[in-house]
Amino acid sequence: MGTNAVAAKPQADQESRIRTGNHFMLGDHACAEGALAADLDFFAGYPITPSTEIAEHLARRLPALGGRFVQMEDELGSMAAIIGASAAGARSLTATSGPGFSLMMENIGLAAMMEIPCVVADVQRASPSTGLPTMVGQSDILQARWGSHGDYGIIAYCPASPQECFDLTVRAFNAADQYRVPVFIMMDEVIGHMTERVIIPAANDLPMSHRKGPRTAPGGEPFFSFAPDEDLVPPIAHAGEGYKVHMTGLTHDERGYPALDPETHDKLINRLVDKIRLNASDIVMYDEIGVDDADTIVISFGCTARSARHAVNQARDERMKCGLLRLITVWPFPETRIRELIKRGNVKRFIVPEVNLGQLRREVERLTDLPVLRLNHAGGTMPVPDAILELIRS
Amino acid sequence: MSVIEETIQPGVNIHPIDKLLRADRLPHILCPGCGIGTVIHGYAHAIAASGLDEDQHVCVSGIGCSGRAAGYVNVDSYHSTHGRALPFALGIAVHKPELNVTVISGDGDLTAIGGNHLIHAARRNVNLNVICINNFNYGMTGGQVGPTTPIGAKGTTAPQGAVEQPFNLPYLAKATGAIFVARWTILHVREFQDAVLRSMQKKGFCFIEVLAPCPTSFGRANKIGDGAHEVEIYRERCRVENGATNLEELDIDLIDESKSITVGNFVDVEREPFLA
Incomplete structure (x- = not known):
């Protein structure tokens, strides 16, 4: 009942998981540290400049904390893997730049449709195509909003300093869980490769929220993975929790079963957009x-x-x-x-x-x-x- | 009370695997004579025989007729994107290694659009059971040829017959690192179930190719007839050779009646599984 997505970590792990203190830190590393502080369980990614330092940092740090780091064969697989891990309850992250972000669009649509929380850090470089791999760009901003086919809602943060790379990554995980959406950290090469002071707070001072779990025990009445509460966000059950969920990228009813009719489609897609649109005042930061x-x-x-x-x-x-x-x-x-x-x-x-x-x-x-x-x-x-x-x- | 028990007529016994199927989703979308139902049946039997709680089983599929399999099995099930069932399943299997994750998808999904994920999942030895339903064509989109279509066989995108060398899937799976490799057909119900069960018992990447008729698309275009006729071909031409080592010679030629189709459990080895 009411299972939390984020399993309690041993206390010893907590201490090293959050590097409380003052640091002189790279933006990409601050993003990785923010993810760790937010209880990251699973990272899958593919090397790409200028985001690679996020993956490299997590390759060193995450397995030692009991998490899983996977270098995938491409960004199509990276995105699919973090959605799968999250479907099993993980807080999951991938990191990329424009060319990889383009490949991820396919499964970003799946995450939106299945309402599986996940976080993508896009360290933007000059684009389109291969562009200027080592140099700054801010040209993925509309892609973040509209890049996958169809209508859906997402959240995207834009850090302007390494400190915000840390803070907003923590926030991104909370928002992903709260709204059951993919959340983007739209960094750029300048911020990702900038070294500046980063203050990491104590664990107790970090804002942490969790996914809404089922309110009934497994094995009883069927659990409806897509029946929303008043905030338009449905509680989520994960693989292995006994609820026998079914999730599909097809248009589906509240049970999660394919329902291929215009009325169901219109209702579902409007909710996917409205759960962000109507909660915007709680999400928007400036x-x-x-x-x-x-x-x-x-x-x-x-x-x-x-x-x-x-x-x-x-x-x-x-x-x-x-x-x-x-x-x-x-x-x-x-x-x-x-x-x-x-x-x-x-x-x-x-x-x-x-x-x-x-x-x-x-x-x-x-x-x-x-x-x-x-x-x-x-x-x-x-x-x-x-x-x-x-x-x-x- | 389960949906099955609610909908069953009084006096009718419940089939032992009914609880493993989502009866509330029936009737299914599959055509008469399609082999996918038999595969789902075999998977359900293997779950029942696995000795594991059904909540320990997870089914992931991609897109296509075979990709609909996940929608009919009453375990945690995910119908992912085209070609991405394997990386999606990797995420589940790596995050929760205690789960027994099976990927059921088609030849087009797993070997064309998902081919890169297939070879890398095998290379890594991800703890997955992969059931690749090979019906030699893209059925759901109406019978286009794909990477498993035998040379000479017709499809809507190769009206004169396929000219490309098809994949020999057991050879591919073995070469890329699978620790269990089998090929069966839906005629070989028991052998297939046993192969799935064996996969569930092994830690690592297990690959089962299962040949299945697609009478609506492939069968009609190639004058094979209905599903039963294709199964008749399996009966006449399949040769069981468990442990066969000459996997490079196991190409399938459905059209040439003189050629046999080798089936069996070919590979069963141990190798360190990936993050399991």
Whole structure:
């Protein structure tokens, strides 16, 4: 009854699992440490720059803590393996970059449809195709939202520092479990390969939540793996717990059985979207500087937000009414907050700098008729503060 | 009370393996004369004979007619994506090594789109029982040729007959590291069940090819007739050779009546299983 997805780890493991203290740490390693702190059980991945340090770090750390590390034959298999492990109750992770992320799209759709929690770290590099493997990009942002075929909801976090690589990875596991969705940590090469101070809190100070399990004992009435609670999220039972679950990528009823009719499909897919959309206010995270009186608001995320913060602070020192809205979740998109800011009437324009040709600018344009200025680079480098400052001054 | 017990007519006895099937999902989608039902039956019997609690068994399948098998067995079951049943099952088997995980899928799913996963799962010796239902074509999509279609056999995408060299699956499985390799047909009900049971008892990658008729697609296109006619071919031409070592010579030619089809349990060795 009410089995928790995350088995209690021996106390000795807990101590080394969470490296409480101050560290000078690589972003990729901070992501791996965040996963370990979040009780990671299973990692499957395929080497790809600039994410490989996540796998290498976990290859050293995870087996010693009783977890399983598997280097798979490709990213198709990596994604399938973490979904399978999670179906058996594991907190599971894979890490990749654009070309691998593309291959994972197939099974990301499966995870969305089977509502199996899992976490994918995508350390973005300049794309498309092989692009610039060792250089920065932010051009997987729309792929994260729309990459697999069909409609479904997901959550995506955008860390802007190694510290956030740690914090948001912990949060990603909690959110994946809470909403039964794939969750993406949309890192980028600059953040993944940046070494900075990372403070890892004590175990008791880490926010940890678990999956909702069945409320009835196995062997009685059939368990309905897809019967949602009021929050639109169904409790989950895992392989080996005795509930005889059936899960399929086909359109299915609440029991999990294929139900190939338009009505069932429409109801199911709307719920998969709505369980994120209607819970967005609990999921969305952002960070702001001086938006209250701003006539110019820079909207930014990931590595670019660091340049944007520098530029906005400097502009404010020069007494310009400029603010920064830094997106910590890109998906769900914080549109309620942006609408609020627009409604105040102060804002005259937005600036959206990003290392792609305007993927998130499109989202902002969708919400407003105000000018949305662009500052884009296709990848390999990122907008410098001066370039953003120049646009603010314009 | 189970669904079976609720729906059964008074005075009718329950079949011993009924509880291992999801009766509430019947009728199934399979065509008359299809061999997949016999495979599911054999798997269920092997579960019953395994001595393990049914909650210790997990079934994973891919996509296609054979991929629907997971939907009819009353154990924890997952109908995954096309070709990815093996890595999905790896995740389960590695995270919970105490579970007995069986993959039931088709020749197209496991050896074409999933071929890379097959050779690597075998190489790693992942603790899985793989039942590869070989009906020589893509049945669900209407009878296209695939990597197991014998040369000369017809399919909708090879109207003049297949020209590509097909996989010899036992040879492939052995070469890539499987610790148990067998080939049976759905005519060999007992032998097949025993092979599945043997797989369940072994720790490591076990591969069973089971030949099954697809009368609607393959049978019709190749003038084999209905399912019973194809089973008749198995009866006439199959030669049991347990422990056969010449696996490289065990290609299947369904069309040439002079050629026999070698079946049997070919490989049964031990090797360190993967994270089991």
